[in-house]
Amino acid sequence: MNDNIRNFCIVAHIDHGKSTLADRMLQITGTVAERDIKKQTLDDMELEQERGITIKSHAIRMEHTALDKKKYILNLIDTPGHVDFTYEVSRSIAACEGAILVVDASQGIEAQTLSNLYLAMEQDLEIIPVINKIDLPAAQPEVVAQQVIDLIGCDDDDIIFTSAKTGEGIESLLEKIVQVIPPPKGSEDKPLQALIFDSMYDSFRGAVAYIKVVNGFIQKGDKIKLINTDQSLFVEEIGILKMERVKKETLKAGEVGYLITGTKTAKDIKVGDTVTLDSYKTKVSLPGYQDIKPMVFSGVFPVSTEDYEDLKDSLEKLQLNDSSLVYLPENSTALGFGFRVGYLGLLHMEIVHERLEREYDLSVINTFPSVTYKLHKQNGDIEEINNPKDLNSNDMIIKIEEPYIKAQIITLTEHIGPIMKLSLERRGIYHLTDYLDENRVVLKYDFPLSEVIFDFFDKLKSISRGYASFDYEVTDYQPADMIKLDIMLNGEKVDALAAIIHKDKAYHYGERICKKLKEIIPRQMYDVAIQAGIGSRIIARTTVKALRKNVTAKCYGGDITRKRKLLEKQKKGKKRMKQIGSVELPQEAFLALLKIDE
Numbered sequence: 001m002n003d004n005i006r007n008f009c010i011v012a013h014i015d016h017g018k019s020t021l022a023d024r025m026l027q028i029t030g031t032v033a034e035r036d037i038k039k040q041t042l043d044d045m046e047l048e049q050e051r052g053i054t055i056k057s058h059a060i061r062m063e064h065t066a067l068d069k070k071k072y073i074l075n076l077i078d079t080p081g082h083v084d085f086t087y088e089v090s091r092s093i094a095a096c097e098g099a100i101l102v103v104d105a106s107q108g109i110e111a112q113t114l115s116n117l118y119l120a121m122e123q124d125l126e127i128i129p130v131i132n133k134i135d136l137p138a139a140q141p142e143v144v145a146q147q148v149i150d151l152i153g154c155d156d157d158d159i160i161f162t163s164a165k166t167g168e169g170i171e172s173l174l175e176k177i178v179q180v181i182p183p184p185k186g187s188e189d190k191p192l193q194a195l196i197f198d199s200m201y202d203s204f205r206g207a208v209a210y211i212k213v214v215n216g217f218i219q220k221g222d223k224i225k226l227i228n229t230d231q232s233l234f235v236e237e238i239g240i241l242k243m244e245r246v247k248k249e250t251l252k253a254g255e256v257g258y259l260i261t262g263t264k265t266a267k268d269i270k271v272g273d274t275v276t277l278d279s280y281k282t283k284v285s286l287p288g289y290q291d292i293k294p295m296v297f298s299g300v301f302p303v304s305t306e307d308y309e310d311l312k313d314s315l316e317k318l319q320l321n322d323s324s325l326v327y328l329p330e331n332s333t334a335l336g337f338g339f340r341v342g343y344l345g346l347l348h349m350e351i352v353h354e355r356l357e358r359e360y361d362l363s364v365i366n367t368f369p370s371v372t373y374k375l376h377k378q379n380g381d382i383e384e385i386n387n388p389k390d391l392n393s394n395d396m397i398i399k400i401e402e403p404y405i406k407a408q409i410i411t412l413t414e415h416i417g418p419i420m421k422l423s424l425e426r427r428g429i430y431h432l433t434d435y436l437d438e439n440r441v442v443l444k445y446d447f448p449l450s451e452v453i454f455d456f457f458d459k460l461k462s463i464s465r466g467y468a469s470f471d472y473e474v475t476d477y478q479p480a481d482m483i484k485l486d487i488m489l490n491g492e493k494v495d496a497l498a499a500i501i502h503k504d505k506a507y508h509y510g511e512r513i514c515k516k517l518k519e520i521i522p523r524q525m526y527d528v529a530i531q532a533g534i535g536s537r538i539i540a541r542t543t544v545k546a547l548r549k550n551v552t553a554k555c556y557g558g559d560i561t562r563k564r565k566l567l568e569k570q571k572k573g574k575k576r577m578k579q580i581g582s583v584e585l586p587q588e589a590f591l592a593l594l595k596i597d598e
Helices: 018-028 046-051 083-094 111-122 141-152 170-180 305-321 346-359 413-425 456-463 503-520 560-580 588-594
Strands: 005-011 058-065 071-078 098-104 126-132 193-202 206-215 217-219 223-226 231-234 237-241 245-248 250-252 256-260 274-277 296-302 326-332 336-343 364-366 373-377 382-385 397-412 429-435 440-448 469-480 482-489 499-502 528-534 537-544
Touching: 005 018, 005 083, 005 111, 005 170, 018 058, 018 071, 018 098, 018 170, 058 237, 058 256, 071 170, 083 111, 083 193, 098 111, 098 141, 098 170, 111 126, 111 141, 111 397, 111 469, 126 141, 126 170, 193 256, 206 217, 206 250, 237 250, 296 305, 296 326, 296 346, 305 326, 305 336, 305 346, 336 346, 346 364, 397 413, 413 429, 413 440, 413 456, 440 469, 456 469, 482 503, 499 503, 503 528, 503 537
Parallel strands: 005 071, 005 098, 098 126
Antiparallel strands: 058 071, 193 206, 193 274, 206 256, 217 250, 223 231, 223 274, 237 245, 237 256, 296 336, 296 364, 326 336, 373 382, 373 397, 397 440, 397 469, 429 440, 482 499, 482 528, 528 537
């Protein structure tokens, strides 16, 4: 029987104390020895520790003796808080029967609190509301408690007040988990069904799948089948997840653990897939499986061409740890050989680049991020492109569609005006304003994804003095007047600087890029023309003036024709140099694109 098992996750907005709350639970249940407790115990990546965010989901098993003297197994499945990792959150939630909703007593409800709560409610999970950080001087537990009551319709007694830092209220929370969250529903007598809710890569053992056994049981040595990828594999090792992996012979219905098959390719083990025994004739998969689609793409090129192979190996290793990363080889006339890399969002992109530089000691150049566009051609074909150089004006294109997102922004009422102005600049389509209380409001918008992937979040934070929170989900594709903007140096197109941009914004964008490049490109012995063009039409131009030697300095008087002769000679020399000379683009030129509004 699995009456003593409780599977739950913690959902919250970034920085509301989710990881610290997990630390206190591990400490009080004795899962981690006092000497091994550190901040963000479950966040084992250096970047997670440094930025104070959870990037990867984590699972851990705790044992707790409740007030009724029974021993309970508590499986905590920690989830990331950032919008880029929503798919990981949804899979973790699917493996649980309950969720702890953590809200910061000083910040109140924010955008991702809502979106992750709705994910949990869709799965029909039992929600335990927790007001955290009650020890802070700025805490307003009563005000925030009222917000939570209005949001989920619970009673005052249902809310647990905690301070994850001091440990206050954690014992009460553990009791509440045991009382409120139901045990798993599955049965050992049914055919095996297990959900893969996460995976990671172990350099010695290969791909490791984290699973929740929904029905039946799984044993070491079983031949299993992954339904969605149609892979047959043998179970080399199974076990439960404490701070280290602990081997077991059997995992039964309701239990959470890990599974090692010895496969070295992470692509075989897909998050959301269903595990069953190979011998079963009927194979029914658990609901909710979907392939993760990257939303943002950028070119990644090594600074030194000799590092190309190292970059390829590093991306391969990263992909084993991060199944949502996608990459394809690409080459550019300006930057040489590199890769077109797909990410879930901008934070994901930042993290991948930081990991390449830190963990693999590589210096890379990133091109301007872009999204996937759909081209509808005259012959009826629909082509998907994410690289500006794939958009040719001579293709018979009827229309171009771009991805749209449904966004919600939570802010103080005093910032509504500036936020609406920013949303209008970014081609946002307003839907509604929803008041949470007299001071806080939810604005709902549709945006083109290309307008928010870049610096929208930074701008939102600065105009709301750091308060506004933003959350989104990709909805569909809509027709848009998109064009390809080329940047040319001395008449030659620089493919790595090209961009797909809305027609109304092309002129200003082209003008700003030309001005930025003029500041960055070093002066040559001849004039360098920088142009922005749409097709054959030039829409902006500037010139980097030549360095000039005073060839007439030695003429001290005499006929003017002597000076003219020397100047004409110099002019011809510069013309010849321009024909054979090439302009070297410094790395700052690519960084300039990313700071175009500054």
